[in-house]
Amino acid sequence: MxxxxxxxxxxxxxxxxxxxxxxxxxxxxxxxxxxFDVIPKHLEGIVRQAAAECGADAIEIIED
Ligand code: SF4
Known part of the structure; x- marks a missing residue:
């Protein structure tokens, strides 16, 4: 990710x-x-949470 x-x-x-x-x-x-360039596996969950909670919808996830 x-x-x-x-x-x-x-x-x-x-x-x-x-x-x-x-x-x-x-x-x-x-x-x-x-x-990070590539998000470490153990941090993927919290990154998804951050994207979901971002009030500006500014966190874009690019799946592998
Ligand atoms: S608006 Fe910016 S600082 Fe706030 S949660 Fe979204 S990406 Fe992070």
């Missing part, structure tokens, strides 16, 4: 709080970014 944060991100940092291992806030771009 791969994941990206689109420009729709409104920067509320919810995903960062939910899973700091994967999502990090970029102060220059004013939106969240993804730390």
């Amino acid at each position: 791969k994941v990206k944060v689109t420009e729709q991100c409104m920067g509320d940092r919810h995903c960062n709080e939910l899973c700091a291992e994967v999502f990090e806030y970029d102060e220059d771009q004013l939106r969240s970014t993804v730390k």
Whole structure:
């Protein structure tokens, strides 16, 4: 699984709080970014949860 944060991100940092291992806030771009190219298997569940809970619908999951 791969994941990206689109420009729709409104920067509320919810995903960062939910899973700091994967999502990090970029102060220059004013939106969240993804730390991994490919998401480690054990983090896939929390990434799906973050995508479901993102109020801006900005977390895009790309399945293998
Ligand atoms: S939860 Fe969505 S809107 Fe909020 S920081 Fe993460 S990607 Fe951006």
